[in-house]
């Protein structure tokens with residue numbers, strides 16, 4: 001019997017037949033996320049290059065401890081699958097092994113109406129949590145576009161961000177407490193304390209850790225009252241840079257619009273021409289919400305700034321339409337499905353003093369290669385903003401499409417680091433960006449590695465993600 005046969009038998013013995021599977025259909029389902037190259041592998045190969053050997057569906061924290069025990073005994077890799085909506089190959093089993101499907105750990109455990117927090121198991125899908133909160137007159141306000149498929153654990157493990165982030169921040173601003181099963185099976189818990197100065201903050205080791213330091217089993221998150229009103233304002237700018245100036249001034253004025261989205265000419269046209277955008281220029285959508293008096297004041301302040309920066313007020317309708325369709329993802333994989341087609345979104349960020357130069361460098365890169373670039377700036381901060389670059393390319397065949405895909409990623413990441421930006425604002429690193437992380441983090445990369453070595457010396461948990469050690473060693 002091979003090592004993996006023994007693992008399979010021992011897992012069945014320990015967890016019961018029902019929770020453990022080695023059926024090819026299950027293994028295929030849980031071995032890929034939404035990374036564009038994973039689609040190409042389906043066409044190109046009989047079996048994808050990375051395939052889990054065993055899929056396990058625990059429904060208790062005790063089950064997870066048992067899986068880790070078997071993994072440690074046979075030194076077999078363990079990968080954690082949340083909702084599978086990741087775009088950077090975070091759940092791809094680089095070393096094969098076991099994949100844990102977290103979907104059965106999906107219970108809501110506590111709603112603290114006084115402190116405004118909710119506690120839930122990490123396999124719950126964000127939309128399900130929001131539906132529950134809405135029934136109780138509360139809301140999450142963490143709205144990534146993948147809201148209907150991403151799990152709480154995945155949102156925390158990738159350090160995700162939502163479309164209303166400019167007011168509420170990323171997931172790191174929501175998480176107050178966590179429960180994590182560490183690689184040795186011990187359980188780590190943090191509680192619902194609003195802030196604490198007991199060291200750097202234990203939660204921070206796991207937010208954005210991409211499953212390499214432990215398996216997140218529970219989260220306690222801040223929640224909000226449903227806002228009294230939501231209002232949109234849209235402006236047209238002749239060029240992207242005047243739009244950026246307007247956003248910077250709004251952000252630094254003290255007004256806090258949750259939604260800030262400035263589209264380049266191409267994306268304004270591609271995304272909005274079918275729903276009433278018949279202008280030439282860059283569309284800016286600002287969304288405000290909360291108590292009416294506050295919204296009135298913020299709208300007034302922002303309107304004055306946008307007009308001063310030569311924005312043309314084009315009403316609220318396009319913003320309202322965007323809001324209605326904000327979770328629509330049906331067009332997203334169209335290019336990957338075409339023979340030789342490839343596209344992806346490279347989400348970077350930089351400070352206000354660097355973003356124009358970075359935008360210019362990235363745009364020039366795509367223009368010189370005649371590759372279509374639709375981009376927007378969103379998730380604004382007082383000190384900078386993120387830039388979301390969507391590229392579309394048509395190549396002669398699938399192999400060439402994969403080659404071009406990696407070349408573009410590596411070139412754009414290099415441009416970003418060389419010009420003072422970050423290679424990931426919110427999708428994480430996964431397998432796609434791993435080669436450049438060291439370049440961005442410098443000595444910080446060794447810190448990540450040191451923590452891993454200490455917590456998981458055999459590199460059992462999610463090898464090949466965030467840090468490059470542990471794959472086929």
Ligand SMILES: Cc1cc2nc3c(=O)[nH]c(=O)nc-3n(C[C@H](O)[C@H](O)[C@H](O)COP(=O)(O)OP(=O)(O)OC[C@H]3O[C@@H](n4cnc5c(N)ncnc54)[C@H](O)[C@@H]3O)c2cc1C
Nearest residue numbers: 082083084085086090144145146151153154160161211216
């Ligand atoms: C159409 C589309 C739109 C998107 N929009 C956004 C957006 O607006 N904002 C944004 O931030 N992202 C967005 N994403 C990316 C993706 O949805 C997020 O990264 C999301 O957080 C992934 O959650 P998931 O549950 O699907 O994680 P998965 O894809 O299952 O896993 C992602 C990573 O998290 C790890 N992980 C999952 N669960 C756990 C756990 N319980 N414990 C430890 N590690 C775990 C996995 O091992 C993997 O490394 C989008 C993706 C798509 C396809």
